[in-house]
Amino acid sequence: MAAISRSRRPLALAAAVAVALGAGALAVTSASAAEAPLKDYELTWGIKQSYRSYVTGMAAGSFTPAGGATQAADNGAFTFAGGTGTYDSDTHAVRLGFAGSLKIASKLHGFDLTLSDVRFDSGAAEITADVTSGGTTQDDVPLADVTVTRTMTGMETKLTKEAATVLGSASYEGAAGDPLTVVQKTPPTQSPSPTGSPSSSTSPSPTASTSPKPTGSASSTASPSASHTTSPSASASETGAATQGDIADGTLGWGVKQSFRTYVVDGPAKGRITASGGATQASGNGDFTFTEATGTYDTDADTLKAAFKGAVNFKGHEANGSYGLDLTFSGLTVELDGATGELTADVESLGKTSDDVVLAHLAADSSDLKAEDDVISLDDVTAELTKAGAQAFGGFYTEGTVLDPVDLSVALSDDAQLPDGNGDGGSGNGSGTGGSGDSGTTSGTTGGGGTTGSTTGGVTGALASTGSDVPTGALGAAAAVTVAAGAGVVIAVRRRRQA
Known part of the structure; x- marks a missing residue:
């Protein structure tokens, strides 16, 4: 050490x-x-x-x-x-x-x-x-x-x-x-030891600060019942868009978890990240953009379901051609009902495929889905890992872990202009926009050398609650391969688009 x-x-x-301290808080x-x-x-x-x-x-x-x-x-x-x-x-x-x-x-x-x-x-x-x-x-x-x-x-x-x-x-x-x-543990029986709180024998006598402990975030407690309290009729009339129908196009910006990206590319994993199949990554190891959204919307009911094209692979801890970390998400879908919803993805683990795994609970700032110029956009939607999501990560993330926020834009008509300026049905040929606004490249790779091929049977065990919290001294490539024999998750690209 x-x-x-x-x-x-x-x-x-x-x-x-x-x-x-206040009166009576301490008797000396x-x-x-x-x-x-x-x-x-x-x-x-x-x-x-x-x-x-x-x-x-x-x-x-x-x-x-x-x-x-x-x-x-x-x-x-x-x-x-x-x-x-x-x-x-x-x-x-x-x-x-x-x-x-x-x-x-x-x-x-x-x-x-x-x-x-x-x-x-x-x-x-x-x-x-x-x-x-x-x-x-x-x-x-x-x-x-x-x-x-x-x-x-x-x-x-x-x-x-x-x-x-x-x-x-x-x-x-x-x-x-x-x-x-x-x-x-045991209150003192006589002075000059500090006296305990009159209301509890276990409360420490010396008071140390007036600063209260902040309460937990309320972002995950948004009530779906609030989703129908506002009228969407004005929004529909202003834009001229139908209040419900099929989504023509759209993009999803999501970084999974910033510290995890850093861990894979610049940290102990010494690996690489590859976006493919319609997904792109922003420069500087930035966020990912998934494209060519399909699905449905209803601004009267404030509901939306959109599936996105693309996949992202995290690979690292290479030893003798095998990887201790080999993780891919594909088939991402966002479903919202008012201010709350879910982020799902396809997951394949050790040859067993799990479709539509609910990775995160979503909480938006507003329950009202408004369309402007035939586009519905939501920024900084809170994403918290679910129990199923934690299991998909091999148990090395805990339920409730805050992931990177989600940015969502969907076009309600063929000629609508998405925020990245692309209104022609997607960017599957490489013109996508990363979550930070920097351009990425379809099938591009960040970090490492070469490109990702098919998955190799390695197992990811290098995941902790904050992405990069796994100790560097404990993650040599040999150790990662040893762990691969018994625990973790291997996730291969499985491209599936929702009709």
Whole structure:
């Protein structure tokens, strides 16, 4: 493991903490010193869910807690107990150290490291730990920055550059980690220890920040019932288009997942991406455009179903002519009912074909499908991975993962001009437009050498929750081919157009 530079975070929250304390939040006797002792605290943190899935999945590794540390069932988060430390009544900082250690190891992918002496400092807003690897220990390595809250439960974390080194992938730097909770297991019985919240014996006494934890996104909760609350008659009369009928043409812009594209071309996979059969990719390893839409629309009912031509293949981790990653999507279809819908694609895995796999739930900003100049356009439609989509990726993406947004434009008449200026029935011969507006080339390849041929029986296992979260040290080509014998997904191009 590379040497890790030690960099402490500034005391960013002291002023907010002073305001947050409030009357009765802390009882310290007048004779006590500035630092009051704390004990019996627990710290629960999962590092990052996708990293845990990678270790126990593709890497065939294990987590071994010891010395007071435990792990929740089903490869869950880790808890370090026996927390002791101090509360500084001058700076309002909570500083705690916890018992226990966590060994993370994979013989298959060649890593073995141990985290111990885990510490939380609300003043510095960080988690640190001693990291032992290869017989060398680095003390007090900052693993994550923490958005400290008053209750110190469910606090947001952001992985540091040092954590990226520890976990084996530069892509982890700045990535969102699992939420952090620090609670007092057994309330103190006497002062000068901080008192707990009157409403809960498990709430930590020292309050650390006034910043509330943001609530989850509501993008996936849009109600289909709102889709019929507006009248489409004005839209139809203004454009002169019929309110329902067949789609004449259209394009779908979608990047799958930006970090995954980076991982394939510029990351450990050292691979290439090939768009073909009517699909194009924008320059600079950009988004993809799928073309020649067919389907139906109904602006009265605010419904639309459009199938698109083209396929995109991700290939990498080559060893002796075989690939540890060989993934293709084709036959993409978008179906919308008001503000919500689905993105489906054809998937072939290990010789078994699955048609119309629902890859993502879609959520648009508006439930009203309006046509302007005989074109319906939707931009930045939110796409979240489904359970079936996660299975299509071999389980290395989790359900609910946010994918790249979807841009959609469909022509309602033969002479309608799509946003890319193409109104003659598609761009299957190579004039498509990528999601970022840069031109791509049909059957073009980004990264690597040569062009993709037929699939070779390799298995993709190199997928994590953020696309590029798989540790670089664990993904040599030989390891990827070894994994290919037992797990993952092979997806071949299967061109199917909906009549």
